[in-house]
Amino acid sequence: MSGSLAAITASTQLRRWSHALDLLESSRHLRLKPSAALYTAAIDACGAGGRWAAAVKLFDELQSMMTPDVACFGAVISAFSTGAVWERCLSTLTSMSEWRIDVNIACATEAVAASCTGQRMKISTRCRHVLVWLLLGCTEAxxxxxxxxxxxxxxxxxxxxxxxxxxxxxxxxxxxxxxxxxxxxxxxxxxxxxxxxxxxxxxxxxxxxxxxxxxxxxxxxxxxxxxxxxxxxxxDYSQVAKKEHLEESQIALRRVEESLRNYHSNVLYIRAREERMRQTNDSTASRVIFFCLFNVFLMIGVGGWQMLYFKRFFRLWLRKETTSFMAACPVTAKSLAGNTSHVAPTANER
CATH class of the missing domain: 2.60.120.680 (GOLD domain)
Known part of the structure; x- marks a missing residue:
């Protein structure tokens, strides 16, 4: 079985879809039960060869035998993308939800590529039909x-x-x-x-x-x-569809429209919060700058006041000490005064 899978994978790379189908048929004649991986490789080969109808046939056989996995759905969607069959992409994505298989990014990307290969006037509508399934697959609840x-x-x-x-x-x-x-x-x-x-x-x-x-x-x-x-x-869009007589594509577009509206509202809310946070940051920064400048001027003012205070304090202290010393030693004070009187006059005094 592993040898058949490797051979079919090689046929996919060489775009030999008929050889891949022959290998799959030979595995049936040998009474080997094909696996989902074997069918996936054969579908990939058909898609690479541009034979999306053969890929659909193989996919239907797989669905009748076993439950397909996300790789099988991705292979058949890739085949549809090669053939630009966007309607089948939509139905395949719908069947993924019926099989309770989550839509992944690879499947959605292939579906978008298939839906946007038509005329320019139809690109927007087709992309909306597919993007709804991406939104449904990524919606969180x-x-x-x-x-x-x-x-x-x-x-x-x-x-x-x-x-x-x-x-x-x-x-x-x-x-x-x-x-x-x-x-x-x-x-x-x-x-x-x-x-x-x-x-x-x-x-x-x-x-x-x-x-x-x-x-x-x-x-x-x-x-x-x-x-x-x-x-x-x-x-509940089923009730909306019954009331307004909407088709499946219209319901899908309605869901996309509401999802985009909610997304836009969330973007506006986040933008408002960002603006409010920016204003708060600017206000906090201006207050911090003002507080720093106030601290600088306060320190300069307090430093200048301390210098004047200590200068005055030491002058008063020196005067007080001198007065106390002269009062305590009057003889020494008189001798100092006499010595001062006998000092020769300076040139300015003359």
């Missing part, structure tokens, strides 16, 4: 099972834009009751206590982190299943 000890509290946060739909669902597995609180950056949006199951949805009124806090006041631990959906993931 919170879905966790938490074992909450007794008398403890845990919080889970999610960054939300303004006017964005937020859905919170909570259920306790063992029949215990917990308290749930949903917090916005500056207010409490929702609060319930002693509940076994909670389901709520609301539209955010301000951008920023929103927190879902679970409080277990019971004397025993509780196992909690928490689901938090945000933006397009929180909206």
């Amino acid at each position: 919170i879905k966790v099972t938490v074992t909450l000890p007794a008398k403890e509290k845990k919080c889970f946060g999610e960054q939300a834009a303004r006017m964005e739909l937020l859905f919170v669902e909570l259920s306790v597995a063992d029949g215990s009751k917990v308290g749930v609180t949903v917090l916005s950056p500056h207010a409490t949006i929702f609060s319930e206590h002693d509940r076994q199951q909670v389901k709520t949805a609301f539209t955010t009124q301000e951008a920023g982190p929103h927190w879902v806090c679970i409080q277990n006041d019971a004397p025993s631990a509780a196992e909690v299943l928490l689901t938090v959906l945000l933006g397009p993931e929180a909206k």
Whole structure:
């Protein structure tokens, strides 16, 4: 089996798709059960040879035999990209979600390449059809099972834009009751206590982190299943499609539009926070500079005052000591005065 896989891989590199199909057929005659890797290599060979129809046939055979993996989907999407069949790329990405396989960057890149190889007027629409699956594959949501000890509290946060739909669902597995609180950056949006199951949805009124806090006041631990959906993931587009009679492509574009709107709101929120932080930094820097200058002038002023003070102090001290010495020794003082009177006058005194 490994030899057949290596041979088919070599055929892929040489773009000999017919030789790869012959090798796959020979493995069937030998009653060897082909693996997903073998089919993936054969699909790659067909895609490299520009035979996307043969690649689809192999992919259908693989789906009838086993569950395809992300490498198989990537190979068939690459074949569609070679043939510029963007509609089949969209259906293949849809089937990935049906098989519960996450869309990765490689599959999305190949799909974008296939969707943007048509006329210039159709590039934007086709790219939107494919980018929605990239957004769906990369959309983050919170879905966790938490074992909450007794008398403890845990919080889970999610960054939300303004006017964005937020859905919170909570259920306790063992029949215990917990308290749930949903917090916005500056207010409490929702609060319930002693509940076994909670389901709520609301539209955010301000951008920023929103927190879902679970409080277990019971004397025993509780196992909690928490689901938090945000933006397009929180909206039921099937009901919107029935109400407005929308097609699948229109629903996809609607999801992309809402995702981009939320992304733009988050960018504006981050920009506002950055501007506020810059103003705070500038204000702090100006205050620090003013404080440093004040300290410099204060030290200069205190130093000058100390010099004047000590100069005056030592003059007074010297005068006081001289007066005390003359009062204590009058004879010595008179002799000093006499010696001073007999000193010869200087030229200026003459």
